[in-house]
Amino acid sequence: MRAFGHHRATKRQAGLAATIAAGALTFCLATIPAAGASSGTPSPHPAATGPNLSAPVSSHPVPGITGRAAAKLLTPAQRAQFRSRHALWRSAPTRHNTPSMVHAADDGHQFWAVYPTADGGPTGVYATHSVLPNLRASNSSDVIYAPTLYPSGNACIEDTTAYLHDSAVIWAWDWCQSQTVGKxxxxxxxxxxxxVRNGAYGVMINKTDAATNTWQMLLYNFTTSQWDPYFTSQGPNGVYDFGWxxxxxxxxxxxxTGRPYICADTAGRSFTASNIQQRENGTWKPLTGSDSTTDPTGTIFGCPNLHATFTTPNSTWRVSNP
Incomplete structure (x- = not known):
């Protein structure tokens, strides 16, 4: 999640732990009824493996915590810090170079990515993201967002796979309304x-209404073979015309050790984002060098054994710490 400072990584974690303990995140997935009426979804380029991208959208949302309960995970101070970094990003002369700018301003913030561009009027993005449900950040103030997906084209929603000190979660970050965790x-x-199948979940984020800049995040339900709605947001977002x-x-x-805690936390693990596709001019296609840019591959974040590479340029990446 392209964030600024520790607006999601300190007191919020304590709030999240309390929320989970209180049972506010109780899951009832086993009781989801069979999918009923479908609103349909655009038919992207067929995926080589994984979810059926042309499957319909169900009427059954993915369970989770939403609204004010989710927003409470941020303190007023953290929100103010986020806004200051938001302003810093807006002033960046070259947006594709903002990772280095943010690294210089944010102690401990590291970011490696592929960046879909806004050329061609993109209206959606898809990927399969790996999950490591048992991974935790050993340091209480640390957080690992891997992978985290945001569409180009001034989108409203970012999908984040987050590993905290006390939990492993997936959330939708609301860039257009609350500018905090939406779900x-x-x-x-x-x-x-x-x-989840084969250690990964499928996520799609689509623009559903251009006039209101409405975006919807969907997760693929392998039980029903449909896309389940996760989160919807709308409104102006004039800062992020590119994605990641x-x-x-x-x-x-x-x-x-003199190195980031995550060097040890990620040992023996790998993270992948596969078959990343963007809808351009009404057509879905895997990312390539013609519609995206990338950070350099190799050793990253000051960890000697943490390596980033593309197994399929630029649509599938892998970060591993053997």
Whole structure:
């Protein structure tokens, strides 16, 4: 999630732990009824593996915590910090170079990504994202966002796979309305049984109304073979005309090693974003060098064994720490 400072990584974690303990994130996926009426969804380029991208949209939303309960995970101070970084980004002379700018301004913030451009009037993005339900950030203030997906074209929603000190979650970040977490879901066994296959889930974020800049995030339900609505937002967002599918962290330096805590936290693990596609001029196609840019591959974030590479340029990336 392209964020600024620790607006999602300190007191919010304590609030999230309390919310989970209180049962506000209770999952009832086992009781989801059979999908009924479908509103339909655009038919993207067929995926080589994974979800059926041309499947219909169900009328059954993915369970999770929403609204004010989700927004409470941010303190007023964190929100103010976010807005200051938001203004910093707006002033950036070259938006594709903002990762280095943010790194310089944000201690512990690291970002590696592919960046879909806004050329061709994009109206949607799709990817399959890996999940590691048992991964936790060892340092209480750290957070690992991997992968995190945001469409180009001034979109309203970012899909984030987040690993905190006390939980592993998926959430929708609302860029157009609350500018905070719009909906949050824990990666529990019920979520995995319904939305995860081969260690990954399928996510699609579409523009559904150009006049109001309305965007909808969907997750693929492998049980019903349909797309379940996750979150919807609308309104102006004049800052982010490009998008990203990223490996992002907020990680303090471990004084015992002189390196970020995530160097050890990610040992023996890999993170993938596969078959990233963008809808351009009404047609879905995998990202290539003609409609996206990338950060350099190789060792990243000051971790000697943390390597980033593209297994299919620019549509499938892998970050691993063997």
């Amino acid at each position: 949050l879901t824990v990666m529990d066994s019920a979520f995995q049984a319904t939305y 599918d990223a490996f992002e962290v907020y990680s303090a330096t471990d004084p015992s």
